[in-house]
Amino acid sequence: MELNITNGKTLSVSDAVFGREFSEDLVHQVVVAYRNAGRAGTKAQKTRSEVNGTTKKSKKQKGGGARHGALTAPIFVGGGVTFAAKPRSFAQKVNRKMYRAAIAAILSELNRQGRITVVEGFDVEAPKTSGLVSKLGELKVGQRPLIVTEDASENLYLSARNLPYVQVRDVQGLDPVALVGADTVVITSDAVKKIEEWLA
Structure with missing residues (x-):
């Protein structure tokens, strides 16, 4: 052509x-x-097991309203991320x-x-x-x-x-x-x- x-x-x-x-x-x-x-592909977040903080139960089980465990749980500010992003490669062959x-x-x-x-x-x-x-x-x-x-x-x-x-x-x-x-x-x-x- x-x-x-x-x-x-x-x-x-x-x-x-x-x-x-x-x-x-x-x-x-x-x-x-x-x-x-x-x-x-370098984005990284911390899970609740990687956050710096104690895993001790934050308050007693009964008598304090809602029941909570460690303050590193994802529902708290400063806690871990539920499905934390980790470094990975996006390369496709x-x-x-x-x-x-x-x-x-x-x-x-x-x-x-x-x-x-x-x-x-x-x-x-x-x-x-x-x-x-x-x-x-x-x-x-x-x-x-x-x-x-x-x-x-x-x-x-x-x-x-x-x-x-x-x-x-x-x-x-x-x-x-x-x-x-x-x-x-x-x-x-x-x-x-x-x-x-x-x-x-």
Whole structure:
């Protein structure tokens, strides 16, 4: 299949990468697994047996109203937590083949929706936000563009750093969450070829 470049030329690409059938279940699984991998999983709370305090019965059984045992019970302020959270890993296993298939499925769906803009090259001469804003304005991208280049320069990263909804990735750093969250993906022709080599 062919992708149109902004300079009027066309770029021949693989149907397996940019014309793949979309699988919502696969993409959802990979996106959830990717986001879970970034979770620290360090939350910790204390049970009633771990709280610092005596386990002695707080008052006599009868004659004092409600019957209570130790003040470390969960019903008291400062007591333990009933179902205390403990440190754990949120990691989910995703095969390499599944991950690559999900990336290809997302790219294919973006292409079908006309949300991929292929450019010959994309860079800024100086690390200035205004320069990047004017460049994006010429391309008429949405509110949340994702810029993908073969090797993103430092100037490009610094220019986009102060723009809250603009993301810059090189091919090695491309991830499913960034692709799914982008209104438009601005990608260079060299990056397209490198992505094809990666997903082939």
